[in-house]
Amino acid sequence: MELKFELNGKKIATVVEADSLLLDVLRSLGCASVKRGCESSNCGLCTVFVDDKPVLSCSVLAARVAGRKVTTLEGLQEEAADFGAFIADQGAEQCGFCNPGLMMNAIAMFRENPHPSEEEILSYLSGNLCRCSGYEGQLRGIQSYLAFKDAQKKGEV
């Protein structure tokens, strides 16, 4: 079947099977940041935005995004680099395989709640598994990014 949607700001027309998963279609369209870590919607690696809301692309049929707006990390390179630098400054990216999903969901969190408490951060991102970092470095990175953003707003940096 033909599928038309907007991917990272560009109009896409492609052909998919009725049972194609969004994850596989996005990867076939060159969005390599979208990773698969499980088959059971547990790991969060495949997080993308559909109409600016984070979803697990492993659990969305590609056909469902017809006419809608899909964003992957390829479409958020500036924000990813901006925030990712704080993760990198902790060494918390480690193997990096879970990073795109974490970046997407963290960016979604920053948009939804620009001043999350520690508890809110842990809760919002609890669906993003990471086997390398033990999560502490990610938390430090997120908190220092938020502090930097605050200081930036106040004109301190």
Add this chain to the structure above:
Amino acid sequence: MRHVNQPVRKKDAMALVTGKPVYTGDLRDPNALVVKVLHSPHANAMIENIDTSIAMKVPGIEAIFTYKDVPQKRFTMAGQTYPEPSPYDRLLLDRHVRFHGDAVAVVAGESEKAVDKALKLIKVAYQVLPAVLDFRTAKDNPVLVHPEDNWVANCPVGADNHRNLCAHDEMSHGDIEAVLADCDLVLERTYHTKANSQAMMETFRTYTYMDTYGRLNVLSSTQIVFHARRIIAHALDIPKSKVRVTKPRIGGGFGAKQSCVTEVFPALVTWKTGKPAYLVYSRQESQTSGSPRHEMEITVRIGAMKDGRIRGFDMYTLSNTGAYGEHGPTTVGLSGHKSIPLYNRNQEAYRFTYDVVYTNMQAAGAYRGYGATQGLFAVESIVNELAAELKMDPVQLRLMNLIAEGQVPPAYYYEPCNACALDRCLKETAQRMGWDEKYPCRDMGNGKVRSVGVALAMQGSSISNVDIGGATIKLNDDGFYALTIGAADMGTGCDTILAQMAAEVMECDVDNVVVYGADTDASPYDSGSYASSTTYLTGRAVEEACEKLRESIQKIGAALMKCDVKDTDFDGKTVRCVSDPQRSVSLVDVATASMVNNQFETQFTATTSSPVSPPPYMAGMVEVEIDKATGAIQVLNYEATVDCGTVINPNLARVQTEGGIAQGIGMALYEDITYTDKGAIREDSFMQYKIPTRQDVGRIHVEFESSYEPTGPFGAKSIGEIVINTPSPAIAHAVYNATGVWHRELPITPEKILLGEKYYETSSV
């Protein structure tokens, strides 16, 4: 130091956080044949007949291979130095399938749909055989996992396939029976650790293709490119010169990728068809046909005096290697040799005996900690039990008995302890945890109890007299350096820390060192990234190669200045004539001159091995909260202090430690691989095999207490593995301190905590 001991950002960090295509699955040819494996539905069976004719008719199917199509020479998938201690007990595909998940056939086709359809259409008639599913009954069981005649053990590891024995050994120092007989108190306890999955986020995957020269190229998510080359050549029975193995970025390994779990299957397809091929294991396959931690049952006797002096250990380890012997004979050794030496101070004798048995269960492999994790659960737990029996504070009991610098522990292969800050680690951790106030527990008055637990750990740094570290450094235009390594950065950051060391010696910026690896054609030989060897051994190779290059730079500079090389020095930017400082040449000029009519080497390789494997040490303390009504347990705080010698990169060492502790918490509290009575694994997805989320690990706080290891680069030891070892015994201790019940079997689930002793009376474990 300018670069060593600095929190340098990882060289690949920005590519990783912005999601660049750098992994095997991103780099493969999208038109490569899709390869999948048909797995055995039986724990032990003989293939009576296999019919692929209907499956071959599925449009788009390129090839289907069965046991009839593969070489009949056995090999091991274990990434170890040749001759491997792991027995040669595998064929690429075998008529005899030995666990639920063993490979039956390999299917290659143009699309996943076609391959999935063909997998269902392969008709297999199995003669189902009785299976060995309890490792306690495996030795001398009438059912043999490997009855075949061409099974080979290359090393004298005490293996005997006609007894289901993958390895056996006994070693001792002193007269343990006499020492124990003379002790005031002897405790004997049995501990049981389970198989765990590494659960790295990137599952096993490999891409293969033929190159211009008719060679098989293998791009794989592997920790061991050189071992993989040999293993693939053995499996296909082709010359090693026909194989090249490279690795891109790796999405985590933790030892899983120290076995060639997937490489051989697409390699077979490409070698036979000439076409590019790609295989990726699903999470389910990674859980059921992977290379998990060895399940072990460890019985320890400890002998001590009333004043707390620990005089002897007697340990017997029974290890379950599953259907194949990958890493079986070696992991078991660490269960004794990397636990008993912790209490060396008053130790007069030890004995360590082990059996490693074959069963019809998922073949085990290497997982971070590699046997030490299992042994330390037993030793640290029995030391905590001893403290309780003696009514002594477990921290004080340890301080009385700890290994210290200058000792030569017999249980650690008589290798000298050159660098050890374990006493400082323990005291610092106790202070930060507030041990004296919190030990043993506090009733919170709301149905919840908070308690603390303690454990120590050690590991090694490379395999002494076996492992090899290799590094090549090359001077380039404008004076930048190319560092080529055979070790595999799997997210750990070794590309970066090795560049830091190179920059330290060359006195340049870390950005002035580019790193390439690992590639069997281009890299200097390196045994690979395992056994906590890269910082220690490859690091030393980097140091040595760079020293040689410095000398050569001075030679070129001396020739340009027409002065004696002994009369020069080099500060990283300029070669100067010492007796006449007006005369100097820049590194840029030296680099340029090295490319015009040059007589001097500008590329150096250093190779290192070590007669010792200096242990890093660590203390860990946990505070947990237990709900008395439900048995629910929450980790609140984890304090850890690590002595890894000089810390090369504090950020990366800290994250390694935090990550290892989080994995250890999972192992302690819920990660488990269990089997149905037919031998199928129950925890075959992240739905059942729960790994910790960020809400499950409490607050982890890590500090370092450095010692200086004279044989290591800049005084460094290792960090990668030790960090997973303390959570299980520390948490078991905390649970005892809250409930009065010792849990000697992992994982310690809420059900076990709630039922306490009753759990063990009513269930067969």
